[in-house]
Amino acid sequence: xxxxxxxxxxxxxxxxxxxxxxxxxxxxxxxxxxxxxxxxxxxxxxxxxxxxxxxxxxxxxxxxxxxxxxxxxxxxxxxxxxxxxxxxxxxxxxxxxxxxxxxxxxxxxxxxxxxxxxxxxxxxxxxxxxxxxxxxxxxxxxxxxxxxxxxxxxxxxxxxxxxxxxxxxxxxxxxxxxxxxxxxxxxxxxxxxxxxxxxxxxxxxxxxxxxxxxxxxxxxxxxxxxxxxxxxxxxxxxxxxxxxxxxxxxxxxxxxxxxxxxxxxxxxxxxxxxxxxxxxxxxxxxxxxxxxxxxxxxxxxxxxxxxxxxxxxxxxxxxxxxx
Amino acid sequence: xxxxxxxxxxxxxxxxxxxxxxxxxxxxxxxxxxxxxxxxxxxxxxxxxxxxxxxxxxxxxxxxxxxxxxxxxxxxxxxxxxxxxxxxxxxxxxxxxxxxxxxxxxxxxxxxxxxxxxxxxxxxxxxxxxxxxxxxxxxxxxxxxxxxxxxxxxxxxxxxxxxxxxxxxxxxxxxxxxxxxxxxxxxxxxxxxxxxxxxxxxxxxxxxxxxxxxxxxxxxxxxxxxxxxxxxxxxxxxxxxxxxxx
Numbered sequence: 001x002x003x004x005x006x007x008x009x010x011x012x013x014x015x016x017x018x019x020x021x022x023x024x025x026x027x028x029x030x031x032x033x034x035x036x037x038x039x040x041x042x043x044x045x046x047x048x049x050x051x052x053x054x055x056x057x058x059x060x061x062x063x064x065x066x067x068x069x070x071x072x073x074x075x076x077x078x079x080x081x082x083x084x085x086x087x088x089x090x091x092x093x094x095x096x097x098x099x100x101x102x103x104x105x106x107x108x109x110x111x112x113x114x115x116x117x118x119x120x121x122x123x124x125x126x127x128x129x130x131x132x133x134x135x136x137x138x139x140x141x142x143x144x145x146x147x148x149x150x151x152x153x154x155x156x157x158x159x160x161x162x163x164x165x166x167x168x169x170x171x172x173x174x175x176x177x178x179x180x181x182x183x184x185x186x187x188x189x190x191x192x193x194x195x196x197x198x199x200x201x202x203x204x205x206x207x208x209x210x211x212x213x214x215x216x217x218x219x220x221x222x223x224x225x226x227x228x229x230x231x232x233x234x235x236x237x238x239x240x241x242x243x244x245x246x247x248x249x250x251x252x253x254x255x256x257x258x259x260x261x262x263x264x265x266x267x268x269x270x271x272x273x274x275x276x277x278x279x280x281x282x283x284x285x286x287x288x289x290x291x292x293x294x295x296x297x298x299x300x301x302x303x304x305x306x307x308x309x310x311x312x313x314x315x316x317x318x319x320x321x322x323x
Numbered sequence: 324x325x326x327x328x329x330x331x332x333x334x335x336x337x338x339x340x341x342x343x344x345x346x347x348x349x350x351x352x353x354x355x356x357x358x359x360x361x362x363x364x365x366x367x368x369x370x371x372x373x374x375x376x377x378x379x380x381x382x383x384x385x386x387x388x389x390x391x392x393x394x395x396x397x398x399x400x401x402x403x404x405x406x407x408x409x410x411x412x413x414x415x416x417x418x419x420x421x422x423x424x425x426x427x428x429x430x431x432x433x434x435x436x437x438x439x440x441x442x443x444x445x446x447x448x449x450x451x452x453x454x455x456x457x458x459x460x461x462x463x464x465x466x467x468x469x470x471x472x473x474x475x476x477x478x479x480x481x482x483x484x485x486x487x488x489x490x491x492x493x494x495x496x497x498x499x500x501x502x503x504x505x506x507x508x509x510x511x512x513x514x515x516x517x518x519x520x521x522x523x524x525x526x527x528x529x530x531x532x533x534x535x536x537x538x539x540x541x542x543x544x545x546x547x548x549x550x551x552x553x554x555x556x557x558x559x560x561x562x563x564x565x566x567x568x569x
Contacts, residue, residue, distance in 0.1 A: 020369050020381070023379075024370070024470065025538060026470040026475055026532075027474045125535065126534050126539060135532070137534040189328065189331060192327045192328070192335070237375050237376050237377075238469065239374045239376070239377045240335060240374060240379030241329070242381070244330045262471055262472050264372075272331070297328055297397075297398055301384045301397050304331065304385065
């Protein structure tokens with residue numbers, strides 16, 4: 001059975017947890033820019049964490065379902081309606097055949113991830129169902145959704161059709177379901193080229209607020225504000241970059257790379273946003289003010305491990321509730 | 324050799340400091356490390372990516388922590404394992420992993436001005452005739468130093484020095500798939516329609532990236548590459564032939 005796209009919105013694409021194993025061939029990660037949000041949404045609807053869902057940018061998506069499905073979304077602050085009922089972030093809704101789900105414009109943040117029971121049944125390309133929007137493959141026909149698209153959904157498990165009707169009164173933890181902020185702080189660890197910048201520049205980076213520029217996309221967030229000029233202008237040999245890398249081109253305006261970023265780069269890497277904060281980075285929109293604060297690599301790993309343990313507890317809680 | 328973090332879920336093994344001094348030896352050494360690490364099966368490692376002087380190692384920190392507790396921290400644990408996977412092999416010269424001889428792949432290129440939009444620009448900069456540019460470009464041998472920028476984009480080392488031409492000041496918004504270009508001291512092939520700032524000198528009818536194939540690229544890091552000049556008629560016949568294959 002299908003989900004029918006009655007309105008595609010600003011930019012909606014099929015994404016899972018991303019594509020790995022083909023970086024040596026220049027293939028980007030793609031995937032949900034906040035993979036944690038998609039994992040939580042998938043768990044809420046009874047899917048495997050890695051099932052394909054929708055990444056919705058700035059809202060406007062309207063979907064009609066041809067059969068009954070369980071849905072949940074996590075991410076920025078959006079008004080989401082099922083008919084006249086509101087579906088808040090992190091809550092679970094049991095939709096009936098013919099129900100329509102509507103995403104209003106983003107109030108805060110800019111993206112959210114919709115999990116649908118059964119997942120979105122698009123072909124696996126290079127090990128993933130994610131859309132590579134730059135190279136135009138994967139996902140639904142290698143592109144963003146358009147009005148009128150019909151996407152086939154995966155088989156439902158029996159336990160899912162027995163779920164209670166309506167919208168759940170409980171939800172996933174607020175920090176997970178709705179992490180967006182207009183003035184977030186992103187934690188980073190030092191990049192390998194940190195020492196190529198002098199003390200004044202480093203102070204600018206760690207003390208000033210940077211404004212998100214309008215020409216940001218799934219490849220990266222571009223910043224306006226203090227310029228981060230380095231002293232030596234020697235060309236660096238290109239090597240790998242990764243989602244989270246903050247590189248500084250000759251303009252001095254830093255770029256925070258996201259999931260669609262290219263696999264290699266030759267600009268100095270001043271820092272890397274830690275994995276647990278990539279979900280906050282995925283919410284940045286033009287005009288937001290961002291500060292950067294340093295943590296150690298050990299802290300980054302500890303925070304990741306703690307979040308993973310919390311998710312494991314949540315997963316167990318969900319399975320007990322369903323039993 | 325140094326190992327440096329690339330965020331909390333990747334690191335870079337810098338095999339050499341320079342590339343241009345000795346491109347062949349550097350590439351061989353990078354590929355040797357790449358292959359040793361591929362066979363090392365280090366727990367938690369997800370994938371590897373070689374580039375010029377380095378091999379990047381992408382890993383799942385949770386899997387590293389779960390596999391051994393990593394009392395020394397995830398990074399130190401991995402760095403130790405990587406070093407022991409690489410260094411003993413280089414000490415045991417005679418028993419070290421044999422890196423298979425690189426393949427030689429021939430790429431047909433039509434250097435007609437219809438495809439080589441910037442032949443005149445390269446001619447002006449290099450003070451060579453278009454004929455000389457084509458002869459030089461198509462009689463040299465290159466090696467794939469790196470694949471990146473977009474899927475399947477090959478950065479080739481070995482461009483004759485007198486062909487080097489600075490990138491265009493204003494990049495083109497759209498470059499046709501298969502375009503062969505010169506960007507500074509490098510040459511390369513655009514596998515997909517994409518923006519780009521290199522000087523275009525020709526086009527290949529071959530498909531360099533196909534996501535439904537394994538591997539998805541025609542060329543792999545380390546491959547030897549030669550260009551063979553073809554006419555517009557041969558280009559058309561090639562393009563037709565590959566369409567019929569599909």
